[in-house]
């Protein structure tokens with residue numbers, strides 16, 4: 001890389017990369033410019049629709065505070081503004097007389113449109129817009145099948161992903177350390193920063209610790225049990241997973257750092273964990289190449305399905321009052337915390353679609369509004385997989401039985417006891433199948449509903 005900076009002044013627009021270490025846009029900007037100012041826009045198009053008690057806002061604000069503190073220590077600062085980024089970024093570029101704006105790629109439909117608009121406006125004012133891959137190892141069309149087409153099923157995609165990753169591992173695991181000496185001196189910036197709190201948001205308790213330091217600690221602690229990940233990851237009562245999804249989502253940790261860590265702690269468990277990180281990239285690739293999934297079924301014929309479920313059953317599902325202990329425990333934890341274990345996400349999603357016979361989009365939206373780690377691609381992929389409308393290699397007649405899932409993955413009922421306290425006195429297996437006088441009656445009959453669900457798919461043309 002050239003040592004002579006190309007630009008005198010530049011902005012780094014942070015979005016899904018809320019950290020200072022191994023940060024691609026900051027790396028590129030600080031190596032190509034003499035003075036770099038990191039900026040975060042509280043996007044009015046997004047946040048004005050959120051509840052003032054949205055837990056994710058607390059995570060973002062606190063993570064931004066940590067970024068600001070880090071920049072402050074280097075004599076620079078983080079500028080936080082509120083408004084429509086399509087106006088705010090060009091406006092700031094003009095005021096601060098920058099020649100370039102650096103950022104990281106984001107391929108969600110809204111983000112793509114937003115970035116195209118910003119790039120166009122900047123260009124008309126003679127300001128360059130540079131966007132880089134940061135949040136995944138492989139994006140868009142980088143992993144294609146032998147015919148040059150995007151994959152539609154996971155396993156061959158994953159095999160090819162691993163092959164390409166291994167063939168240039170050092171390149172893919174590169175640590176993009178910014179040149180801190182190129183940060184813009186805080187004393188030269190007059191602009192005032194705002195915060196989510198100034199826009200009426202209220203700080204919430206969240207079960208995931210915030211900021212990059214916390215993410216690094218989670219990763220470090222995970223070293224103690226990653227080798228047992230493949231055995232422990234399916235049991236909600238055990239902390240067998242990394243709990244890093246929210247950090248990966250908001251970029252308080254880099255995906256390369258996660259994979260460097262995996263590479264240094266190789267074991268059977270680590271290989272399974274890497275597969276999970278590949279699932280995330282798989283779903284991002286699906287959203288990029290098959291954008292219709294955002295609104296419709298991946299398997300288009302599934303849009304013919306008229307889901308016959310009852311609206312009141314959706315309310316029972318949301319409230320954790322279905323009469324199925326494992327479903328109720330998962331939904332109550334989710335309502336109280338915004339967190340749900342992966343196994344339970346699959347179980348409750350399949351229950352909503354195959355037992356309550358409700359449209360997957362209803363559950364997808366409820367998750368999108370409330371999941372701490374909500375990510376459009378992963379959430380949509382997870383829901384469509386569970387509803388059998390998506391990229392699942394298994395046929396539609398796979399329907400998870402909530403009772404056997406409960407017996408298998410919460411065998412001693414520890415998880416259910418915690419979240420459904422009215423069942424805590426039941427001993428042994430009884431907790432999975434309480435009698436009507438011990439708990440509320442199940443709102444549906446699993447064996448009957450399962451057959452109706454299978455029939456909905458059989459009829460498809």
Ligand SMILES: Cc1cc2nc3c(=O)[nH]c(=O)nc-3n(C[C@H](O)[C@H](O)[C@H](O)COP(=O)(O)OP(=O)(O)OC[C@H]3O[C@@H](n4cnc5c(N)ncnc54)[C@H](O)[C@@H]3O)c2cc1C
Nearest residue numbers: 241242243244245276280342345373374375378379382383
């Ligand atoms: C219906 C449904 C909805 C989901 N919605 C989301 C979502 O909005 N955001 C989200 O990050 N994950 C989502 N997932 C995937 C998964 O449940 C979470 O990533 C996982 O529970 C997070 O816990 P962890 O960080 O401890 O994961 P770990 O088991 O430690 O896995 C490591 C990382 O791999 C990624 N990952 C793991 N499993 C998956 C998966 N199946 N699909 C995609 N990425 C995965 C996550 O980034 C995760 O942090 C969803 C799954 C289902 C079935």
